[in-house]
Amino acid sequence: MDDLERELRDLSAWLATPEPPDVTARVRARLAAAPATRRDAGRRRRRYALAAALAALLVAVLPPGRAALADVMTDLLRFAGVTISTSPVVTPPSGVPSPPPGQRSAALDEARRLVRFPIRTPVVLGPPERALLADPDDAGRYRVASLLYRAGTLRLDIFDGRLDPVFVKQAGGSGAEWTQVGAAQAIWVGGPHPVSYTDRDGVVHQASARLAAATLIWEEAGVTYRLEGDLTMAEAITIATTLE
Numbered sequence: 169m170d171d172l173e174r175e176l177r178d179l180s181a182w183l184a185t186p187e188p189p190d191v192t193a194r195v196r197a198r199l200a201a202a203p204a205t206r207r208d209a210g211r212r213r214r215r216y217a218l219a220a221a222l223a224a225l226l227v228a229v230l231p232p233g234r235a236a237l238a239d240v241m242t243d244l245l246r247f248a249g250v251t252i253s254t255s256p257v258v259t260p261p262s263g264v265p266s267p268p269p270g271q272r273s274a275a276l277d278e279a280r281r282l283v284r285f286p287i288r289t290p291v292v293l294g295p296p297e298r299a300l301l302a303d304p305d306d307a308g309r310y311r312v313a314s315l316l317y318r319a320g321t322l323r324l325d326i327f328d329g330r331l332d333p334v335f336v337k338q339a340g341g342s343g344a345e346w347t348q349v350g351a352a353q354a355i356w357v358g359g360p361h362p363v364s365y366t367d368r369d370g371v372v373h374q375a376s377a378r379l380a381a382a383t384l385i386w387e388e389a390g391v392t393y394r395l396e397g398d399l400t401m402a403e404a405i406t407i408a409t410t411l412e
Contacts, residue, residue: 263375282310293322344356354408393408
């Protein structure tokens with residue numbers, strides 16, 4: 169030990185050092201005093217994460233093509249931009265349904281230019297007899313395209329399934345079940361059921377509610393397709409697999 173080190177050791181005995189701060193206690197006190205809104209937000213985030221995990225688990229474990237959606241605990245399912253209620257209590261629409269906001273007719277080529285997603289048509293049905301566009305934004309781009317066949321008794325609604333819900337369906341006693349269109353998961357509602365339009369602000373337009381026919385819903389590459397008409401599930405899937 170050299171002289172400098174010996175002198176430093178001797179000096180340490182004369183120095184008074186304070187006790188280290190209780191950081192743990194300070195952090196706990198600060199957390200306890202945190203605003204209720206922050207704590208509530210944290211609880212909401214945890215609840216949302218848990219609900220999302222439960223929904224993903226239900227989708228993973230339900231056998232496609234057989235599991236009834238009525239087994240979902242909340243009786244609600246969001247799938248590809250469509251909210252489906254499987255509650256047995258169904259309120260039938262009353263009065264004449266109004267069209268979705270800003271609906272207008274368009275030629276197929278024009279419709280393809282005025283939406284932000286590809287419009288594909290079923291080969292087995294050929295060109296639509298009529299095309300409709302609905303709910304334009306400020307840039308004049310429409311949210312939904314509908315292709316009508318067989319004098320309007322068969323329709324194919326097309327929209328961006330990554331956006332907020334576009335339709336609300338009350339499956340009720342008609343039942344709803346998982347199936348597939350090619351490799352894509354799909355939902356089949358096998359009988360008449362009320363359907364309403366949900367606008368860009370999330371408002372459900374009850375005035376647009378109508379009694380829909382059997383419907384097949386599926387999503388491909390972020391685009392949702394909703395095929396409605398007097399069809400069996402097998403017929404609907406056959407039509408759906410011919411989109412191009």
